[in-house]
Amino acid sequence: MSSIIIITVICLSLLAFTSSVILFYIAQKFSVEEDPRIDVVHSMLPAANCGGCGFAGCRNLAEELVKADSLDRFICPVGGSETMKNIADFLGKSVPVLEPKVAVLLCNGTLENRPVTTVYDGAKSCRIANSLYMGQTDCSYGCFGHGDCVNVCKFDAIHIDISSGLPVVSDEKCNACGACVKACPRNLIELRKKAKKDRKIYVACSNCDKGGIARKACSVACIACTKCLKVCTFDAIKIENNLAYIDATKCTFCRKCVEICPTGSILEFNFPVRKLVAENAIESKTV
Amino acid sequence: MPDKLKTFPKGGIHPPENKVTASRQIQVLDIPGKVVIPVSQHLGASSEIVVNKGDKVKAGQVLARSRGYVSAFTHSSVSGEVEKLDYIIDSTGFKQSAVFITTSGDEWLPEIDRSNALITENNDSPAEIVRKCMEAGIVGMGGATFPSHVKLTVPEGKRCDILIINGVECEPFLTSDHRLMLEKGNEIMVGITLLMKALGTNRAMIGIEKNKSDAIDSLERISKEFHGISVHPLKVKYPQGAEKQLIKALINREVPARMLPIDVNTVVHNVGTAFAIYEAVQKRKPLFERVVTVTGKSLRSPGNFLARIGTPVSFLLEAAGGLPENTGKVVSGGPMMGKALVNIDVPVVKGMSGIILFPADEAGRSTQTTCIRCGKCVTACALGMEPYLLVTLSEKGLFEQAEKEGITNCMECGSCAYVCPGNRPLLDYIRLGKSTVNKNLKERAEKSK
Numbered sequence: 048m049s050s051i052i053i054i055t056v057i058c059l060s061l062l063a064f065t066s067s068v069i070l071f072y073i074a075q076k077f078s079v080e081e082d083p084r085i086d087v088v089h090s091m092l093p094a095a096n097c098g099g100c101g102f103a104g105c106r107n108l109a110e111e112l113v114k115a116d117s118l119d120r121f122i123c124p125v126g127g128s129e130t131m132k133n134i135a136d137f138l139g140k141s142v143p144v145l146e147p148k149v150a151v152l153l154c155n156g157t158l159e160n161r162p163v164t165t166v167y168d169g170a171k172s173c174r175i176a177n178s179l180y181m182g183q184t185d186c187s188y189g190c191f192g193h194g195d196c197v198n199v200c201k202f203d204a205i206h207i208d209i210s211s212g213l214p215v216v217s218d219e220k221c222n223a224c225g226a227c228v229k230a231c232p233r234n235l236i237e238l239r240k241k242a243k244k245d246r247k248i249y250v251a252c253s254n255c256d257k258g259g260i261a262r263k264a265c266s267v268a269c270i271a272c273t274k275c276l277k278v279c280t281f282d283a284i285k286i287e288n289n290l291a292y293i294d295a296t297k298c299t300f301c302r303k304c305v306e307i308c309p310t311g312s313i314l315e316f317n318f319p320v321r322k323l324v325a326e327n328a329i330e331s332k333t334v
Numbered sequence: 335m336p337d338k339l340k341t342f343p344k345g346g347i348h349p350p351e352n353k354v355t356a357s358r359q360i361q362v363l364d365i366p367g368k369v370v371i372p373v374s375q376h377l378g379a380s381s382e383i384v385v386n387k388g389d390k391v392k393a394g395q396v397l398a399r400s401r402g403y404v405s406a407f408t409h410s411s412v413s414g415e416v417e418k419l420d421y422i423i424d425s426t427g428f429k430q431s432a433v434f435i436t437t438s439g440d441e442w443l444p445e446i447d448r449s450n451a452l453i454t455e456n457n458d459s460p461a462e463i464v465r466k467c468m469e470a471g472i473v474g475m476g477g478a479t480f481p482s483h484v485k486l487t488v489p490e491g492k493r494c495d496i497l498i499i500n501g502v503e504c505e506p507f508l509t510s511d512h513r514l515m516l517e518k519g520n521e522i523m524v525g526i527t528l529l530m531k532a533l534g535t536n537r538a539m540i541g542i543e544k545n546k547s548d549a550i551d552s553l554e555r556i557s558k559e560f561h562g563i564s565v566h567p568l569k570v571k572y573p574q575g576a577e578k579q580l581i582k583a584l585i586n587r588e589v590p591a592r593m594l595p596i597d598v599n600t601v602v603h604n605v606g607t608a609f610a611i612y613e614a615v616q617k618r619k620p621l622f623e624r625v626v627t628v629t630g631k632s633l634r635s636p637g638n639f640l641a642r643i644g645t646p647v648s649f650l651l652e653a654a655g656g657l658p659e660n661t662g663k664v665v666s667g668g669p670m671m672g673k674a675l676v677n678i679d680v681p682v683v684k685g686m687s688g689i690i691l692f693p694a695d696e697a698g699r700s701t702q703t704t705c706i707r708c709g710k711c712v713t714a715c716a717l718g719m720e721p722y723l724l725v726t727l728s729e730k731g732l733f734e735q736a737e738k739e740g741i742t743n744c745m746e747c748g749s750c751a752y753v754c755p756g757n758r759p760l761l762d763y764i765r766l767g768k769s770t771v772n773k774n775l776k777e778r779a780e781k782s783k
Contacts, residue, residue: 165676168699170759175766180427180676187429 099224157211185264196227369644378404470614475606505668525612630691662697711750721750728767
């Protein structure tokens with residue numbers, strides 16, 4: 048009885064030894080030379096695998112970062128400039144400082160502002176709807192609200208607001224990876240520079256039609272009246288294709304354009320409540 | 335006997351025919367007070383408007399000239415004054431530039447022969463026929479609106495030995511081609527001889543589905559007077575009106591993927607196109623009116639109307655007894671391949687074969703469920719593809735694989751979506767995949783340049 052056990056143990060030990068020799072030999076012979084820095088850089092990255100950098104996941108980015116001579120064209124939108132700076136320090140390379148950004152929707156065509164003229168019951172996809180017709184409303188530039196951007200967001204940062212029918216971006220969760228920008232068939236999402244206290248001022252409209260047509264389709268459409276252009280003392284606003292655009296790098300958040308916009312297409316977020324001055328201004332307008 | 339009827343071998347479906355207007359004669363519709371004529375009613379490059387606001391125009395006058403080879407002329411359908419040049423949402427659902435004309439009287443260009451007399455004599459050379467087709471703005475009247483002069487020009491090194499005339503009208507509801515074959519048989523035959531002359535062939539085959547036996551009989555009788563034209567009854571099956579399916583059914587030749595009928599020595603034209611070519615060449619009349627079937631279960635007096643291009647759909651509906659209250663959807667074209675209209679002010683265009691009204695309770699889509707892999711879509715596909723697979727690939731964004739599966743060959747006939755027991759939006763996703771793959775192919779071709 049005991050001999051069987053002894054034979055078994057010896058056989059298995061021999062088997063284990065020969066296998067280990069073979070495995071060791073193979074490991075030596077076929078080992079892939081990999082830069083040990085890739086592992087370190089990979090561990091520094093946020094491991095979100097969002098693809099916002101343009102590469103297939105964080106590992107791929109790490110490989111490219113180690114290989115590259117200069118880090119100019121690389122960004123990790125999730126980790127931001129801090130992560131990139133750490134990596135650059137580790138690799139002994141320099142990196143341009145990247146300002147944090149956040150996604151904003153350049154459309155405010157809520158169900159209230161933009162009357163629905165047709166009913167769409169096809170597949171719930173903005174890209175399909177965009178290839179079929181110009182939209183449920185008379186605006187051929189605005190948001191469909193079928194949520195292609197919601198589906199691609201890996202950070203759960205976009206949701207469709209049922210009451211308005213438009214996607215809403217959470218400033219905290221958004222990492223500005225740009226997936227939604229690519230997903231939107233109408234290019235309605237912009238990555239804008241993040242400001243203090245998440246303050247934002249932007250023209251929430253993308254309608255390039257002439258003022259009258261745009262206004263007919265949506266009550267908060269930009270009609271390119273140039274009032275904001277005239278009131279802006281920082282040269283931050285330009286008007287192209289019947290549409291105003293506020294340059295986030297020049298804007299000083301004075302809020303003059305928001306007050307003067309006759310259609311209310313310029314939106315402001317996260318500002319303290321206005322003082323009575325604004326109310327007076329409105330009163331004087333109505334008189 | 336019925337099994338002997340020719341048809342294409344793979345797939346196909348047979349939806350309820352609902353051809354209620356088959357016995358209604360073509361009525362000439364009144365001229366509306368205003369017409370809106372979109373200048374791009376064809377496939378290919380858009381045309382260039384040559385009139386200005388305030389210009390006086392006559393019916394048949396050129397409004398827009400073609401800008402390239404694959405493009406077509408657009409003519410005024412009425413006499414009157416150009417009110418404005420603006421944009422309108424047409425039957426495609428998108429904005430197009432259009433000419434708005436206020437009508438006054440009904441004055442045609444003097445060279446147009448307005449009589450009903452049949453002219454069989456023709457001394458034009460093939461090149462002249464092609465030129466006249468181009469100048470008359472003739473496009474494929476079956477709905478694809480591909481400029482006809484392009485199809486009539488046989489590329490060098492290729493030849494056409496059989497001309498196929500498409501009188502299939504496999505879409506349910508539609509009867510415009512059916513009525514045209516019954517009422518304008520002689521004109522169609524002359525049109526076919528012109529087409530044969532232009533293509534340099536002496537054989538033409540007309541394919542008609544068996545459900546139009548009166549049209550088959552009538553054309554067979556007329557065809558005896560014309561040399562080389564024969565009429566062939568076909569089994570009733572959708573999508574037999576598709577070019578490649580019809581070629582397979584009639585002369586058993588297979589057009590390979592990404593190739594044209596001319597590669598197998600044949601050309602297909604619609605009966606409506608043959609009639610339009612007759613009018614263009616023999617009567618010097620440009621394409622500015624067409625037969626439109628206006629039908630629907632709750633419509634008071636559905637019928638086939640000869641309407642001027644640019645007539646608002648609402649005007650047509652008025653002639654057919656007014657828009658019923660319970661209407662849920664107005665479709666331009668057939669119920670299988672047609673498109674729902676955004677509003678009823680859109681104008682009649684060259685490719686509009688019918689207007690179909692669906693009551694609200696039938697118009698909407700049914701609840702979607704998941705794919706149960708029953709394979710019905712595979713059985714229905716006339717191209718032998720696997721729609722469920724293409725849809726999944728396109729839904730998941732795997733466009734490279736979809737390309738390998740041949741998604742671009744799909745002709746969007748909608749048979750797969752029609753048979754799907756889960757009411758899945760198969761065609762929607764295939765269209766998405768197809769357009770994305772086509773875009774990728776184009777980008778790649780540009781890069782390799």
